[in-house]
Amino acid sequence: xxxxxxxxxxxxxxxxxxxxxxxxxxxxxxxxxxxxxxxxxxxxxxxxxxxxxxxxxxxxxxxxxxxxxxxxxxxxxxxxxxxxxxxxxxxxxxxxxxxxxxxxxxxxxxxxxxxxxxxxxxxxxxxxxxxxxxxxxxxxxxxxxxxxxxxxxxxxxxxxxxxxxxxxxxxxxxxxxxxxxxxxxxxxxxxxxxxxxxxxxxxxxxxxxxxxxxxxxxxxxxxxxxxxxxxxxxxxxxxxxxxxxxxxxxxxxxxxxxxxxxxxxxxxxxxxxxxxxxxxxxxxxxxxxxxxxxxxxxxxxxxxxxxxxxxxxxxxx
Numbered sequence: 001x002x003x004x005x006x007x008x009x010x011x012x013x014x015x016x017x018x019x020x021x022x023x024x025x026x027x028x029x030x031x032x033x034x035x036x037x038x039x040x041x042x043x044x045x046x047x048x049x050x051x052x053x054x055x056x057x058x059x060x061x062x063x064x065x066x067x068x069x070x071x072x073x074x075x076x077x078x079x080x081x082x083x084x085x086x087x088x089x090x091x092x093x094x095x096x097x098x099x100x101x102x103x104x105x106x107x108x109x110x111x112x113x114x115x116x117x118x119x120x121x122x123x124x125x126x127x128x129x130x131x132x133x134x135x136x137x138x139x140x141x142x143x144x145x146x147x148x149x150x151x152x153x154x155x156x157x158x159x160x161x162x163x164x165x166x167x168x169x170x171x172x173x174x175x176x177x178x179x180x181x182x183x184x185x186x187x188x189x190x191x192x193x194x195x196x197x198x199x200x201x202x203x204x205x206x207x208x209x210x211x212x213x214x215x216x217x218x219x220x221x222x223x224x225x226x227x228x229x230x231x232x233x234x235x236x237x238x239x240x241x242x243x244x245x246x247x248x249x250x251x252x253x254x255x256x257x258x259x260x261x262x263x264x265x266x267x268x269x270x271x272x273x274x275x276x277x278x279x280x281x282x283x284x285x286x287x288x289x290x291x292x293x294x295x296x297x298x299x300x301x302x303x304x305x306x307x308x309x310x311x312x313x314x315x316x317x
Contacts, residue, residue: 003270005168006085007074007124010195013149013209014061014070014315017254020045023062026253030229031211032142032222033060036131037106042316048106051211053144055130057107060146060209063317067254068310069206070317071113071121072149072196074189075128079110082126086112089166097121097314103128105317117162118153118204119311136214141222143211147245147261148194150184150208152201152304160185160198169196172267173242174277175285183280186242193243193265205305208249208257212264216246219262223248226260234302238292241278241285247292249303257303 017023024047027033033049036058040046044064051059063070076082082100090096097113103125111125136144153159163169172193175184186194199207213219223237226248234257236248245264252258267273278285286295293299 011073011075016063016065020064022253051143053136055133070315073123076126147210147212150197156200191266203307210259213262238287
């Protein structure tokens with residue numbers, strides 16, 4: 001059976017970048033997202049980007065400004081769920097950015113925002129204007145949807161426990177090192193093995209954002225397309241153990257790590273799921289196929305990213 005949660009799924013990731021034009025060009029021309037709306041907010045431009053296979057109004061929002069995570073957005077099934085979660089978090093002392101209300105950005109909806117324990121802005125919403133998505137065709141190298149978002153934190157256990165206690169996330173699997181201890185927790189809010197993950201890092205930042213492809217053929221063609229764009233592949237192509245998904249990681253023009261993935265595992269019976277602790281020093285933990293470049297401190301350092309300047313500072317839109 002699956003646990004009934006007030007959060008239903010990952011909705012979108014909002015980023016602020018100083019090189020807005022270059023980032024938007026990369027995401028639309030090469031990464032395969034479609035711009036559906038633009039706006040001006042607090043003196044900067046905003047672009048709303050959707051994945052062709054997703055019914056969400058958009059899956060990435062890019063704003064012109066200092067480099068930061070603006071917010072991570074999740075969905076809820078009903079207004080009652082939004083209001084129940086808001087009341088719960090407020091009663092638990094979580095700092096609320098704004099109470100449930102009609103949202104005025106592209107796609108509308110009804111939701112609220114709050115800060116997590118590290119200071120990231122989180123949004124939970126419902127009743128957005130879903131779009132008419134389409135089926136991605138065989139061999140078409142376009143993302144189907146936003147798969148998961150991974151963040152860095154200097155206190156892995158505190159941040160992980162906060163998401164368990166306040167938002168009912170559950171740990172699916174853990175990466176660990178005998179020398180360094182736990183390094184990453186893969187977190188679920190539905191039957192996807194993870195839609196969120198938390199990594200031990202030197203500071204709070206975006207670790208990576210991952211986009212689901214139709215299948216292995218489309219994933220490989222997509223990876224080739226990005227390589228031909230001139231973007232650097234940081235790690236891959238390979239297949240993880242935790243989540244059993246394929247991976248190919250690239251650096252975007254803003255220095256964020258983006259991933260193409262596919263075939264992420266699902267967990268349909270939580271009562272009988274037992275999280276594994278996977279040793280990162282085993283080759284098969286990082287890459288079952290053994291096709292990717294070896295994980296090293298140089299590769300890991302790319303995903304540490306720059307310090308997030310948006311902690312406990314709500315975005316202007």
